[in-house]
Amino acid sequence: MSTPNPYPAPITPSNIRIGWIGIGVMGSAMASRLLSAGYTLTIYARTPSKAAPLISLGAQLAATPADVAKSSDIVFTMLGHPHDVQQIILAKDTGVLSGLSANGVIVDHTSSHPDLAAEIFVAAREKNCWTVDAPVSGGDIGAKNGSLTIFAGGDREIVDWLSPLLRLMGSKVTYMGGPGRGQSCKIANQIVVGANLLGLSEGLVFARKAGLERSHWMEAVRGGAAGSKVMELFGRRMMDGDFKPGGFAEYMVKDMGMGVNFVEEVKEDKVVVMPGASLTKQLFSGMVANGDGKLGTQGLISVIERINGN
Known part of the structure; x- marks a missing residue:
């Protein structure tokens, strides 16, 4: 399943735009670490008032998940349930995948279903995009300290390319195999x-x-x-x-x-x-x-x- 990396250049704050969806206890702490490292973030929140702390750190608020994707090369999601993931990523016209340009990457940190992760991976490849299922362990303390353990499924070259960002949030990142294996x-x-x-x-x-x-x-x-x-x-x-x-x-x-x-x-x-x-x-x-x-x-x-x- 390995394929040439669509982004041969290394990830830096100057050449990669990041989107983030899901700003609860865990998601907000994880997104904050990316902002602190100098990355530009576009975020979406179903309750916009909850975005205020991240906006104060420099994040930009978008109206829909699709709008986040249009302004991003990589979109991270950290949601509650598999049905949230399905809606946010796959919804026609408003979902992340509808707004993502070719070679865009979606990284889903939600604890979700392996079958859904595999379904989203297939849908992304049909658009010449990529997805990584990367749920985490370590709780709110790990999210704040950047010491989460991250389990990654998808294409290995994409996971390796993402490692500078993943290691801002996690002290241990382990590639588990193809799509859905991170969730398993x-x-x-x-x-x-x-x-x-x-x-x-x-x-x-x-x-x-x-x-x-x-x-x-x-x-x-x-x-x-x-x-x-x-x-x-x-x-x-x-x-x-x-x-x-x-x-x-x-x-x-x-x-x-x-x-x-x-x-x-x-x-x-x-x-x-x-x-x-x-x-x-x-x-x-x-x-x-x-x-x-x-x-x-x-x-x-x-x-x-x-x-x-x-």
């Missing part, structure tokens, strides 16, 4: 993250019930096999009841659902059965049912506390 990697990542959040939630609740001081308990175990990146990112927040979102709990329902519902198209015996992921999805669904879908994923501990009568 993110789903597997979320399965592990969900299991770690559940284990940490239960560990903290048990420690308190057992009469342990939770900070002391966490310091005791963090250097052993129980330690994890999830503990580093969210342990203190969970103890403090700080559920400010980096990623919404409702997004974990989406991500875990894509894993739980995964079916290999070619052979039915390739269906993946994941009882742990199914349970974790149910618990996050419980958060949504309790009206807590907009809390951070670390809020999962609230479900375990409720189960235990707290």
